[in-house]
Amino acid sequence: MNRSWLRVYFIMGSNNTTRNPLEVLEEALQGGITMFQFREKGKNAYTGDMKLDLAQKMKQLCHQYNVPFIVNDDVDLAIAVNADGIHVGQDDAKVDVIKRTCPSDWIIGVSATNKDEAIQAMEDGADYIGVGPIYSTKTKSDAKKPIDIIGLAYIRQAVGDLPIVAIGGIGMTNVFPIIKAGADGVSIISAISNANNPRSVAQVFDAYTSYAVSFR
Ligand SMILES: Nc1nc(C(F)(F)F)ncc1COP(=O)(O)OP(=O)(O)O
Numbered sequence: 001m002n003r004s005w006l007r008v009y010f011i012m013g014s015n016n017t018t019r020n021p022l023e024v025l026e027e028a029l030q031g032g033i034t035m036f037q038f039r040e041k042g043k044n045a046y047t048g049d050m051k052l053d054l055a056q057k058m059k060q061l062c063h064q065y066n067v068p069f070i071v072n073d074d075v076d077l078a079i080a081v082n083a084d085g086i087h088v089g090q091d092d093a094k095v096d097v098i099k100r101t102c103p104s105d106w107i108i109g110v111s112a113t114n115k116d117e118a119i120q121a122m123e124d125g126a127d128y129i130g131v132g133p134i135y136s137t138k139t140k141s142d143a144k145k146p147i148d149i150i151g152l153a154y155i156r157q158a159v160g161d162l163p164i165v166a167i168g169g170i171g172m173t174n175v176f177p178i179i180k181a182g183a184d185g186v187s188i189i190s191a192i193s194n195a196n197n198p199r200s201v202a203q204v205f206d207a208y209t210s211y212a213v214s215f216r
């Protein structure tokens with residue numbers, strides 16, 4: 001997996017915006033996001049054919065901009081739309097099962113909050129780990145206690161050069177310390193999905209992360 005795909009990793013579901021999610025995604029793609037995760041869950045989330053249809057349209061958009069399209073949690077949906085990969089948490093499908101039953105070229109991401117989860121994900125063969133929550137977040141109602149920059153640095157030290165994307169309460173002002181602490185990129189939901197101008201916010205994250213990574 002190309003770790004630079006993690007640099008500006010946008011995550012969104014239909015309930016993370018009051019606008020048409022396809023318009024928000026296209027604006028974020030125009031602004032330079034480097035990877036996208038379709039995370040359709042929680043209050044008023046789409047299900048069934050509506051979820052399938054939205055996933056197919058989002059994947060098409062991402063591929064118009066040569067951006068990988070990842071599905072959160074839902075392995076069956078990811079297979080149905082021929083996604084580029086899946087992201088699973090500690091309570092979701094296991095990596096070894098995914099590797100046995102899903103396309104061999106899939107990007108497989110795993111959530112990790114501590115060193116043990118990170119090392120386990122690496123040993124299981126995850127292509128990247130989503131480390132956090134770095135800061136407190138309102139987006140994920142069942143988020144664990146924030147680990148802050150020090151928790152990220154500790155995990156970076158434990159996993160060598162395994163690709164890491166940081167997640168949880170990330171805004172433009174804390175990009176630099178997160179990259180300096182060892183993340184290859186930042187994962188953003190509401191900073192882009194709730195923005196008046198998702199394109200310009202994505203552009204700022206693109207510029208800030210590129211600059212920060214160049215110092216690494
Ligand atoms: N969805 C995520 N994406 C990332 C990514 F690495 F992509 F930034 N990291 C962490 C999560 C959280 O994943 P999980 O713990 O299963 O909770 P949920 O399914 O509610 O998102």
Ligand SMILES: [Mg+2]
Pocket residue numbers: 072073087088089092
């Ligand atoms: Mg999950």
